[in-house]
Amino acid sequence: MGEKLIVAENLTIYYNNYKAVEDVTFKLDSGETLLLLGPNGAGKTTLLKTIAGLHKSYKGKLLVFGKPPTEVRDLISYVPQSYSLNERVPLKAIEVVAMGALYKRGLIHFNIPKPILKEAEEALEFVGLGDLKNKRFVELSGGQKQRVLLARALVSKPRLLLLDEPLSALDPSARVEVVSVLAKIKREMGLTMIITTHDPNPLTEIGDKIMLINKRLVAFGTPEEVLRDEIITQVYGPLSKAIKVGERMYCFTGDVHVHRRDRT
Numbered sequence: 001m002g003e004k005l006i007v008a009e010n011l012t013i014y015y016n017n018y019k020a021v022e023d024v025t026f027k028l029d030s031g032e033t034l035l036l037l038g039p040n041g042a043g044k045t046t047l048l049k050t051i052a053g054l055h056k057s058y059k060g061k062l063l064v065f066g067k068p069p070t071e072v073r074d075l076i077s078y079v080p081q082s083y084s085l086n087e088r089v090p091l092k093a094i095e096v097v098a099m100g101a102l103y104k105r106g107l108i109h110f111n112i113p114k115p116i117l118k119e120a121e122e123a124l125e126f127v128g129l130g131d132l133k134n135k136r137f138v139e140l141s142g143g144q145k146q147r148v149l150l151a152r153a154l155v156s157k158p159r160l161l162l163l164d165e166p167l168s169a170l171d172p173s174a175r176v177e178v179v180s181v182l183a184k185i186k187r188e189m190g191l192t193m194i195i196t197t198h199d200p201n202p203l204t205e206i207g208d209k210i211m212l213i214n215k216r217l218v219a220f221g222t223p224e225e226v227l228r229d230e231i232i233t234q235v236y237g238p239l240s241k242a243i244k245v246g247e248r249m250y251c252f253t254g255d256v257h258v259h260r261r262d263r264t
């Protein structure tokens, strides 16, 4: 692993005077996948948006590619929480993907230029949906929609991919489908990723590091270092449990998976 891609030191993030994330320090290497774990309201989305350069009210040090996040937005793709999957967009899958490239280049076209359509087609093929490029986005399954959104995030050729709860709205078979695309992104593109999740279990195969936050940093390290009873019980209570099966860690938190739709 090479350069430090993200450096955060004593990072505190605000909504007006309210501290949503407090005094967080960590570093992430280039090429690593970080699972950002914590209960409802822990500050996961807030931290992700701040790294994406979309939320600017913070104190402390935060460098992404050695610069403040707002200066490197072109290198970052951010996929918001999955309730956006339900938007009634009247677009074909390929148009949804092409929008990712157009948006990043500050272009809004009704006739999408051919080179961009080609890039969008390649991205759709990468996520295994080349055959469905002309299908309407709203008609796709949950797993297919999430894969289209991944293709859209990839089409601008980012060096950092930030995914907010990419599995939360999906049934178990769709989760498997999306995790296998995430594993392919890691394997074939070597992209650095941060993935927020309530439930790390489907993702521990691709997570190099886990950060557990509850407003403050509770733990940061490899899955084996973080998914330990004495750590997770601090956040999820005495009934939570970490278990190792083969080479993989699993974590049972008893956390209620509330999918909140009441905020932006």
Ligand SMILES: Nc1ncnc2c1ncn2[C@@H]1O[C@H](COP(=O)(O)OP(=O)(O)OP(=O)(O)O)[C@@H](O)[C@H]1O
Pocket (backbone or CB within 6 Å): 015, 018, 020, 038, 039, 040, 041, 042, 043, 044, 045, 046, 047, 260, 263
């Ligand atoms: N736009 C906002 N204005 C004010 N407070 C906010 C805003 N967004 C989030 N918060 C507050 O900041 C805290 C952290 O919220 P955040 O959404 O980052 O948590 P989260 O870990 O992503 O939660 P969840 O798992 O429920 O999505 C919460 O107390 C939340 O109420």
